[in-house]
Amino acid sequence: MSDTITLAAETRDRVGKGASRALRRDGRVPAVIYGQNKQPASIHLEEKELVKALMTGHFMNSVIMVGGQRTLAKDVAFHPVTDRPTHVDFLRIAEHETVTIAVPVVFVDEELSPGLKKGGVLNIVAHELELTVDAANIPSEISVSVKGKDVGDTIHIGDVRLPKGATAAVEDPDFTVATLVAPSAMLAEAQEQAAEEAALAEAASAEAAEEAAADETEDDKGE
DSSP states (O other): OOOOEEEOEEEOSOOSHHHHHHHHHTTEEEEEEEETTEEEEEEEEEHHHHHHHHTTSOGGGSOEEETTEEEEEEEEEEOTTTOOEEEEEEEEOOTTOEEEEEEEEEEEOGGGOHHHHTTOEEEESOSEEEEEEEGGGOOSOEEEEOTTOOTTOEEEGGGSOOOTTOEESOOOTTOEEEEEEOOHHHHHHHHHHHHHHHHHHHHHHHHHHHHHHHHHHHHHHHO
């Protein structure tokens, strides 16, 4: 289960671009908390603490206590040049509210994959999976085993063992999570072999045609 993040917050007395710029100059980040049919609350956070929380890697799939309110982060805006956070949107939630949230995927048991042992490459299609889960039991990550997987195999979401109480937001059980593909060297070798086999087949076909023509000529002479 992902850890709860706590951020101190102060109410914004003024809103607007000018007020937001002033906050950022003071090392603060404007934010808003909305949801649960309540009035949006305009707040600001300490930038250093926010950056520290963002660096955990689980900011977007953790319960965040902001100024005593239980929330989920729904959007973080960053400066296009400096990458500093410039605004955050938080959604209020109840302690056991059912939420849909994107959770990072981690692949395990790589040493037990025949395909990877022979040089295959794991092509990750979905780095995150959306789960519908109790807000009190949001997993920090989803472990996907590649045990027994060989080159050419596909891992579908229906193959993934989800945490207890969680369901996939994607209803299609054939939704592709990852595939195990041949490395470029192996592909080149396979293509070369296929080309050789095609050339041999073409030569054999030409030889058969020549023999058939020769037989037909001999038959004509015999007549």
